[in-house]
Amino acid sequence: MKKNIFLSFDVEEFDIPAEYGLKISKDKQFETSLEGLHMILKLLDSFNIRVTMFTTATVALRNRDLIKRISETHEIASHGYDHRELTEYGIKKSKEVLEEITDKPVIGIRSPRLQKLDSSILKKYGYKYNSSENPIYLPGRYNNFFNKRIAYFDRNNILNIPASASPIIRFPLFWLAFKNLPLSIIKFFSAWTLAYDKYLNIYFHPWEFTDISGYNLPKIVKRISGNDMLNKLTNYISFLNDKAEFIKIEDFYYKKNQT
Template structure:
């Protein structure tokens, strides 16, 4: 099973010297990037899970409704919000969509599983920090879903023969032929492969004056749209099953 997931987050980079980018402009970039992802998924009839960053979720009601109406899962991406803020945002989205939010993803700031369970979450999908060197460190970790304090803990997937994780940066820099081999080999060993990308990667950095390192701009924007399109074509051509996270777990 291939689990496609997307972190919906604002571009964190500052504006280049002499330029300015407002909060509203950042939000517009995030929404446009997310709708580009939706279009590609719709073309290939693939359902995915969208992890919306908690602090911007209530500012994107139309986008969240569009994602849900296409049959995709809405979940949360927690960076540094308080438990109260997560609870309030969760209730607001559930009222808007009339659907339960089951998943939450964390990276740098991780909340106790007991508290997440009390808020009504059913699974946690934690991810590691990824920079220019991290994706190429050889890693060893458990790749099976486990139950802990009533929550399903979903680990990041790792290619068994290269030991590369399936994080956003690896997808951006690894050649497609090699990436396909990673997916194929992982599915021969594991029950699922969890792939995640981030909405900021779909930004046209020639249009928006964000001060980002060259390795973050490389293969971004339209190039990463095309890369995602090619991967989905290959998955459908090879009749690989895909699913939303909550469907696979529960």
């Protein structure tokens, strides 16, 4: 089996400062995300690779032309209506908004802050896959250490695709780990996981590629940002590009659904 990388970005308003009690205007939240998004698009073009952009409807509605243009190359999936608690209405409405803007079916979802989603509701509104779980123990946030680690169809026939963590010890490979650990370690565990699982599901946010060093945020969130983060990701993509093919998650779903 050919190995695949699912690289994805959660295209959302930069509301982390508000989460930590800092004031940030709505306009600034969207601008911060957009600035990083343009950097990422250039980088993806330079590698000529395809990715999935989990986008909030609020970002898409403010940037219709850009999101439509991105959808011609990459996959647009839902990241909820806005970056708050995801309701049934948000699950339904975000899909409608994104489909209207891109003129393409939207089949995937990742909930804001990886809230648990009811897969019967996802089925009701026509979603085919859900990538809203990180199968690790993250103190203070969630403990998914004993949940399924690799992709599986659930009883509603929704393909669940957890973020990648290594086999056995579940070494985390998501954005916070990437930002805070040496790249050599991330590469080592990525290569192991890719060899074992035959795919890697890794994700970031556009605002990580904007310089956010001026915000009074915890070190773990802003240890590196802007160009430093962009350089680190460039190095990582070069490393992975030799080992596997980058594909959109929807293409993985269509392949899996045939077999």
